[in-house]
Amino acid sequence: MFDFLSEKFAGVLTWLKNRGRLTEENIQDALGQVKTALLDADVPYDIVDAFLNEVKEGLVGQKIQTSLNPGQLLIKIVHEKLLTFLGGKTTTQMTFQIPSVVLVMGLQGSGKTTSVAKLAWWVTKEAEKRGKKRRILLASVDFYRPAAVEQLNILSKQVGVDFYEAKSTNVIEAAKEINNHFKKNLYEILFLDTSGRLHVDSNMMQELEEVNKIVSPKHKILVLDAMTGQESLKVAKAFNDSVGFDCAILSKLDSDARGGAAFAFKYALKKPISFVGSGEKNEDLEAFIPERMATRILGMGDMLTLIEKASETIEVENQEKIAKKFIDGNFTLQDFSEQLDLIDKMGSLSKITRYLPGMNQLSQEEMAKGQVEMKRFKAIIGSMTIKERVMPNILDSSRKQRIAKGAGVNVQNINQLLQRFEQSKQFVKMFRKMGKLRSFIL
Numbered sequence: 047m048f049d050f051l052s053e054k055f056a057g058v059l060t061w062l063k064n065r066g067r068l069t070e071e072n073i074q075d076a077l078g079q080v081k082t083a084l085l086d087a088d089v090p091y092d093i094v095d096a097f098l099n100e101v102k103e104g105l106v107g108q109k110i111q112t113s114l115n116p117g118q119l120l121i122k123i124v125h126e127k128l129l130t131f132l133g134g135k136t137t138t139q140m141t142f143q144i145p146s147v148v149l150v151m152g153l154q155g156s157g158k159t160t161s162v163a164k165l166a167w168w169v170t171k172e173a174e175k176r177g178k179k180r181r182i183l184l185a186s187v188d189f190y191r192p193a194a195v196e197q198l199n200i201l202s203k204q205v206g207v208d209f210y211e212a213k214s215t216n217v218i219e220a221a222k223e224i225n226n227h228f229k230k231n232l233y234e235i236l237f238l239d240t241s242g243r244l245h246v247d248s249n250m251m252q253e254l255e256e257v258n259k260i261v262s263p264k265h266k267i268l269v270l271d272a273m274t275g276q277e278s279l280k281v282a283k284a285f286n287d288s289v290g291f292d293c294a295i296l297s298k299l300d301s302d303a304r305g306g307a308a309f310a311f312k313y314a315l316k317k318p319i320s321f322v323g324s325g326e327k328n329e330d331l332e333a334f335i336p337e338r339m340a341t342r343i344l345g346m347g348d349m350l351t352l353i354e355k356a357s358e359t360i361e362v363e364n365q366e367k368i369a370k371k372f373i374d375g376n377f378t379l380q381d382f383s384e385q386l387d388l389i390d391k392m393g394s395l396s397k398i399t400r401y402l403p404g405m406n407q408l409s410q411e412e413m414a415k416g417q418v419e420m421k422r423f424k425a426i427i428g429s430m431t432i433k434e435r436v437m438p439n440i441l442d443s444s445r446k447q448r449i450a451k452g453a454g455v456n457v458q459n460i461n462q463l464l465q466r467f468e469q470s471k472q473f474v475k476m477f478r479k480m481g482k483l484r485s486f487i488l
């Protein structure tokens with residue numbers, strides 16, 4: 047699901063990282079790539095424009111007070127706006143009122159009947175988690191397509207819920223019959239399947255409006271086929287203007303659907319997508335949680351957490367200056383000390399390493415040792431003259447003794463520091479060779 051968009055976004059982000067320092071021009075370029083990605087995913091042009099405008103506004107608003115470098119800033123804002131577009135941070139999982147009738151509507155082949163079964167399965171499983179059993183009834187007023195009613199009957203047996211077949215094959219009579227059966231037998235939820243048409247059609251809408259009046263649904267759900275891309279938004283608008291709906295299920299997101307409809311839906315319709323269909327089986331229904339989806343599209347969960355953390359604490363000049371020195375190879379003991387300060391500001395070593403690839407296997411003990419060592423190193427560097435910090439090779443034994451006294455450590459500790467410093471320079475050289483440092487730090 048969202049593989050298409052997520053691959054495209056990953057491409058833009060890697061490209062961004064490899065730019066190192068970003069200029070206004072680079073940002074324009076990156077936004078251009080985001081635009082192409084969204085258009086390719088079949089997001090309507092005006093919605094792509096609206097999204098990019100929001101991102102640009104976000105960038106302008108944040109420029110003054112931010113402590114992130116431009117690459118990180120862009121990722122942060124794209125993520126924020128993506129989240130808003132998909133439905134916002136506060137959207138919660140859908141719950142069904144008890145008792146309620148749930149009317150499931152949509153075009154022919156969009157996945158209505160499958161979705162009715164999936165919903166029954168979903169409600170059953172959610173109730174089981176809380177030790178409950180729901181009394182669920184499935185029924186259909188689809189007399190348009192032969193065997194449609196029988197299809198639902200078979201699915202109801204798979205899910206293990208009741209099914210009622212109306213005696214009448216007149217939609218209005220059948221709807222009344224089903225509604226009576228639902229009430230008389232004290233079912234908690236009725237999922238009612240309806241007939242579709244190939245295109246939005248006035249007969250279908252009229253039929254739905256009549257059924258709507260008879261069963262008074264508490265929830266009206268529109269099923270949309272994600273594979274139809276932006277066409278599905280037009281369909282949704284047509285339903286919205288006639289019978290109306292409360293939320294949507296986007297089916298077939300497991301196919302090669304490009305995710306454009308999911309991206310644009312909330313913005314275009316001002317209504318939520320509540321679920322997505324991710325396969326043909328009854329269990330293939332997922333609650334649509336915007337935050338999860340946004341992270342999935344950007345594909346960088348932990349990195350975002352780190353950026354958030356960094357944006358609270360680190361000043362950008364500092365970070366960039368140190369990164370540059372690392373890269374240029376002019377890294378001195380003075381910088382080493384500043385780097386230790388930075389780590390201090392960001393929180394404990396263990397917190398930081400958790401977010402960095404390959405560094406999360408350090409033990410608690412090693413972390414604690416590192417923390418003590420860091421404090422000691424800072425004290426030692428603090429007792430050095432500027433000249434000593436920039437040219438540590440002048441440190442002879444008398445200088446070392448002076449420094450040790452000043453920092454309250456022994457000469458051995460100073461040698462340890464020098465050794466560490468040399469190691470970190472080697473490490474940086476190695477990193478540089480691998481060409482990874484920029485993307486690692488920036």
Ligand SMILES: Nc1nc2c(ncn2[C@@H]2O[C@H](COP(=O)(O)OP(=O)(O)OP(=O)(O)O)[C@@H](O)[C@H]2O)c(=O)[nH]1
Pocket residue numbers: 152153154155156157158159160161188191194241242243297298299300301322323324325326330
């Ligand atoms: N891969 C995949 N297939 C799906 C999904 N949802 C539905 N389908 C398939 O899409 C086809 C149509 O699904 P139905 O549930 O019969 O669609 P419908 O809207 O009830 O169709 P009509 O009753 O003819 O209007 C079936 O082959 C389903 O298996 C999904 O999320 N993923």
Ligand SMILES: [Mg+2]
Pocket residue numbers: 158159160188194239240
């Ligand atoms: Mg059907």
